[in-house]
Amino acid sequence: MSERAEWLARPAKEELARKLRVVAWIVSAVVLLLVGLMQRVRLPLPEGWDTSMLPPFHATVNALGAVVLVAALVFIKRGRVGLHRAAMMVAMVLSVLFLLSYVAYHITNDPTTYPEDAPMRGLYLALLLTHIVSAAVSFPFILFTFIAAWTNRFTAHRRLARWVFPLWLYVAVTGPVCYLMLRPYY
Secondary structure (H helix, E strand, C coil): CCHHHHHHCCCCCHHHHHHHHHHHHHHHHHHHHHHHHCCCCCCCCCCCCCCCCHHHHHHHHHHHHHHHHHHHHHHHHCCCHHHHHHHHHHHHHHHHHHHHHHHHHHHHCCCCCCCCCCCCHHHHHHHHHHHHHHHHHHHHHHHHHHHHHHCCCHHHHHHHHHHHHHHHHHHHHHHHHHHHHHHHHC
């Protein structure tokens, strides 16, 4: 039996999936609340703390996430389910690391804005807007896709992944692009 057939033969864990979907909705609501708060709340940093290394760190983590997502796709296309699963775990860890660091940075720093007279402002704002909307829309569905795989609901996982994967990859690629466009203005 192939590695893929072994995975597909595992029984679905419907009760666990139901419970985890509730958790995913709660986590999604908390994350959206935190992202909304980081636009309005500023917490002072302790004396001597420097967070200037965080924006390039965020871009790097996002770029690594994009690479890992593409690797995960290659693995599953080749039937390497174990490697696909490992890559997706890495992608999830990178996303959590990014999210925690990103919120911490933006709750302690004023936003950097793209100058109104800059020639690429329209392109930057279009990329940023689509990046933010895609990130907000995809977040709970990334969790649902992960939960479907975790609970052996592979038909649901494949159905979700077909549209969640490109959206997640778009977010992971446009994040670093937006950073590179904004970098001269930090």
